[in-house]
Amino acid sequence: MPEIINRTTIQDIARELQLNASTVSRALNNHRAISAATKERVSYTAKRLQYHPNKIASSLRLGKSQIIGVIIPSAEINFFGSVVHGIERIATEKNFNVLIYQSNELMEAEKKGIITFLRSRVDGILASIAKESTSFEHFLEIKKMKVPLVLFDRANDDLTVPSVVIDDYMGAYNATVHLIEQGCKRIAHISAQQHVAIFKQRLEGYTDALIYNGFDVEEDLIKFGNVTIESGRSCMDELLGMNEPPDGVFAVEDFTALGAMQALKNAQKKIPEDVAVIGFANEAFGEFITPSLSTVDQQTIKMGEESAKCFFELLENKNFYKEPVEKRILKPELIFRESSLKRNTG
Amino acid sequence: MPEIINRTTIQDIARELQLNASTVSRALNNHRAISAATKERVSYTAKRLQYHPNKIASSLRLGKSQIIGVIIPSAEINFFGSVVHGIERIATEKNFNVLIYQSNELMEAEKKGIITFLRSRVDGILASIAKESTSFEHFLEIKKMKVPLVLFDRANDDLTVPSVVIDDYMGAYNATVHLIEQGCKRIAHISAQQHVAIFKQRLEGYTDALIYNGFDVEEDLIKFGNVTIESGRSCMDELLGMNEPPDGVFAVEDFTALGAMQALKNAQKKIPEDVAVIGFANEAFGEFITPSLSTVDQQTIKMGEESAKCFFELLENKNFYKEPVEKRILKPELIFRESSLKRNTG
DNA sequence: GTGAAAGCGCTAACAG
């Protein structure tokens, strides 16, 4: 047995004031039908007895927890930390709390997070799918329970749930065009797992940009890594080993770009003179490294805010799982830094 | 009214199987007095009806939530993200969930986080104090409610609660000695708010290292910033403006060190040849910048794990707030990178 | 091995 602890309840206040518990409850919740005098007395005694409302009891009674569960692949990626920040900003306004679960990019952990959230009776789940998740039934479980679900960034259209993403295709397209404008003639792309929709879209943006600008798409210039510094490094090494190595690289995200830059430095290549580099994500380190890294900003705070807003709007309209499903697409923004600026572009 | 949702309860299962709810509850919790056959039937029907146990109801009944509340200044600082990771690892083992609240370094937000956690009846709170917190009564509120509290990193001895910290004094001492060994003759320190204990201890480590090695402590070589890139930059600028500028800088943490390095680059000073730099925290960006940043590692994962372990051990011994209070001190570890290595030290 | 009954703390009809 846990040691009995002096936890004041609504009953204690009622007894103290010769009132009924329901009156105290109403007073505390500022119910209009309660006299100012009573409210005053209740609030005073509540303070005196160090009363802290029991949210568990009220959640059980009300059938809602005022908690949003957020599933992210990793809190150590600045990107997700920042999205969570955006979510929290909106949630706090609405008096909701945010529970965070890290999947560490693993499907099993993701499943566990979902189960945990469902048991905790969160009022909604916002999630970004783990890289290693290849099936998605665990997300359908959320739908079955009629718990609102909004996906952000790493979404999946087959799930037919609302989602907030940036236009990855456009970001990739523009990043590639930028390299073309810088005078690059052979532009490589270091991509990643193609079962992740956003990585596939970035590849498409890259190839389309080449095609529409009269470039050939060379299979050899496209490498597939797994979104790590190491894979960026080894893919770049492969590219440097070619007869005609590239003079520009668009990396699927910033850590990959960082690895590529390390490989280039080891090979005594100058960035951007010999090879221009642009990444994707606008991770914090990008502006601190030398040369600083050009990249595509993903509107992280905004993505978090939009995800939360989307959730609340749908919640308030009750019909959460109506079709067609809402998809909010944010515009990515290019950030030009030293790693890609061959000439002083105006 | 929230739309009525098909949430299976223990009652539904009981009705289905012509059993009593209590039997079902026991079966689900694998109670010894229940026959294997019944357990089997219950578990089968539970699955069939898509039963998800209601943790809110069980929390209310049991008087505990199996939730640990964690208050951190900011999830965008890698350091804290990493500590949380350590906490989660241990918590998950014990079947506890982790709620995270960001104070954004503000005392008001910190208070709000505490209130929220107390209302949510978390079973314990792990916290790192916000920089802007100058009073600590809000933490005493936790003690009054007899809720276990463990502080990590930014602790405060006056609160007499268990804490897990690294030996900031030793880290600072060793970092300074390292600069002396590198041949630095005039070593500056960019410090920070002195009401934060760890910053004060780092200053002491710095001065003691100088004294014990026969150096003078020069007031002019000690600047006070506020733990930001900008303040690192401006403090460094001031130092460079001196008649005899320093040839080594120990910064109170990595972002400050980064700012100092930017100022040095702007002034065309070579790092480490003209001025050697060492930071504190081992933030992720440190190994990516040029030159890479020497720093003091704070054992983040371990700190998180120790904090959680400390919490669970004290919880299991019931007597949480016994005195004297436990203080776990982790050993910091120096990481030598390019920014401080003037010679190839063996 | 299972059932009956009470209660965790709160809120919301309904009644007056």
Next chain:
DNA sequence: CTGTTAGCGCTTTCAC
């Protein structure tokens, strides 16, 4: 304006 009553879903004595 306030009291009475019931119940959210679960666990746990105490029976038998």
